[in-house]
Amino acid sequence: MNEREFQGEIESRVQKKLSPLFTRYKTSSGSLRAILKWKPIVLIIGNYSSGKSTFINELLGREIQRTGQAPTDDSFTIITSDSSGEGDIPGSTVVSDENLPFTMFKNFGEQFISHFSLKKVDAPFLKNMAIIDSPGMLDAVTEKDRGYNYMQVLGEFATLADLVVLMFDPHKAGTIKETYTAIRDTLPESSGEDRIVFAMSRIDECDSLSDLVRSYGTLCWNLSQMTGRKDIPRIFLTYSAAMDEKKLNLEDWKGEREELKEKIMSAPAFRINHILQDIDRKVNELKIIAEVMSRVSAKARTLLAETVKFGFLSGLLVFFFLGVVLQGFTGFPEKTMLASLLAGNVQPQHFVIPLCGLCGTLLVAGLWFSKWSFPRMIKRCLQNPKNLLSLDTDYRKHLWTKVEERVRRGLQGLRLREIWFSHQANLNKIVKFINKDLQEFYERIRSVN
Template structure:
């Protein structure tokens, strides 16, 4: 993992020095997380970031997604047709030479791309499918200038009613990591009410997200409605359907392919459609160009989000779990050792083994044997305490999922609690989790300060209220796709 992060840092140092500095902050956050037991040694927070802007294209079958990408790049990258023509998620990025198609393994094993180790996640929801990652993904490279510095993801046609769990997992993964999500609908199918589950997944579950502004909803192939008696009714039908799924505000784009438009006899209608198409296509392409700036800020946001998640949620939740473990250990130990003490006293008194406060069976032994006997008893009692301690810890761990606060990473919390269970020093007197100290807290605050500094550096690069001249173009080139 460290070698992969170093290669990423070296690559960013050449391409985008501002973001390269943030890699060091991610490495600091990794060390803090590992010290707390929240993360394995072979994982990194840097994996949660796609270091190049990601634009995903989702939508229903035959909604014109591939046609849009072909038009945007100026190349025939994706097959098009009225029926589903591709059942794979295709990652498209800039490359030199001829257009090349690579298997999904190229994405699953390279941390620079958005599907790094996606096979593991697929395996968790569909056993055996993780080995078939090539049947889900492919990578295409093309020497097309519009692709430079960006990564596009073209999805197969979406139908939530028929999608496998593994496919829905990939869709959710794409939505989470994307800087811009283009959601396409087909104007040729003006009965959106029949697509309830699809709209639920692509609309209802997205508009309540904190990053809902990154979704653009696009009604494509709108030129086919130009021959209708009332073409505006098609748009109105879609707007009503989306309103039923809580999308009542925001922009609804209407476009069609420039090179594949159907003939329209009415010149006024044709001009009106072309004017609206060019306006909306221009706005969409402007948003695509803007994602390079948004990506840089999103990296800073991911760094700050993870640092605050550790400090504000994971550590308090872990402290609370450790407190329950401590109390349960005390109760269990008190009950067991109290019972054993009572039984021992009852037996020894009945047998007459006490002479005042002297336990005669031990007092009669020589000093070495007395020490050996007491040492053996202490080891047995210590072993019993450790067993009771572990038993109490396992009972807390078993109930931990039901007690995790909303929004907390349950997997990381469970891993960290196991890290506390495995501590070589078994004392539970300390209330703070293992690895959490004033020094760790100070380092975490340092990472938060570095995230703020990164945002300020980006502001200096993109915003200049004073009117000073911007830095030379070569000082901070935009990121380029791998």
């Protein structure tokens, strides 16, 4: 299977079948489009001084990134390779380049942009891949001084990345909770943990084996606290062979660094999977929105039908008896339609009052519906829009938190005439895409693996 071709096919199918719906429900397929646009991405995050930049330099075989004990490098750097030679591109250019998937990062402001750049280096493995080096997490107080929302930036990069390496060192094994939360929230539930790789670096600095085991234990405890799961994911225990003064005999862990490197090199292979997971999430979000709109429209139509029925019945009563009532109170008209009907000599003028009464009643019913009962129904739905659908799985519950705001805005802006729009037909299209197109794509990658 040619991955590029497959990616193109997925892209055109999404474009054809889903984009009108994304537009219709005012949701953007933004990150999806960005992901489809460029090459596979590996994001490396973790505490400062955990050895991220050292590790990247090792992959490149050159000192490209600055390293050091203090938080030396406080920038996000995309490192990649293309045919146009080496060079640095400043953040302002990167976020304006429509061919790159980073245009939305403009929203994080000047402070972020001045701490963002793209480095082109000559490394064959980066032709079809990019690595992102990130500034490390600081403590909560210092975090405020950055001038941009660091956690959100991390989340946005993680959405684009095919693989996220979370790196920490034995001294700070207990402090990665925020980082983890920031990225986990942005990843689709269905991806499980397979897009996140945990690595504890600088293990050569442990004073003894028991020191190492203690750090590892702390880390496992923290991880299980964060993931809410009892099973511990694989944690690569690594160190940079270039560092001298090894207090421990690290023979047993020698291979782990290489394994981690291999894992990173294999990121392009995860890509199609990642794309499908993202489509899965986007389309399921869309489905929730369409479901709510379809339910609310159906409710509104039922309410309208009832109002029309009631209006018409009252209108009939008015039609026949308005003249009688009027006559009783005012003496006018001299002869009611009912009386002339019974007498058998009806004249056209006898129908004037009844018809006016009928039209008036229908008008009042219409006004009542549009000005009072429909807005009241929407208001009720807005009180607890969650009740409009069944959130039967954790995945759907999670997606709901993502789309709730959009659903609310959609409901608030719902015009009366929209209740005739074919939300149900849209919903059917979405379900069909999930059950047929998406499954077919999943089948195809399964048959290759």
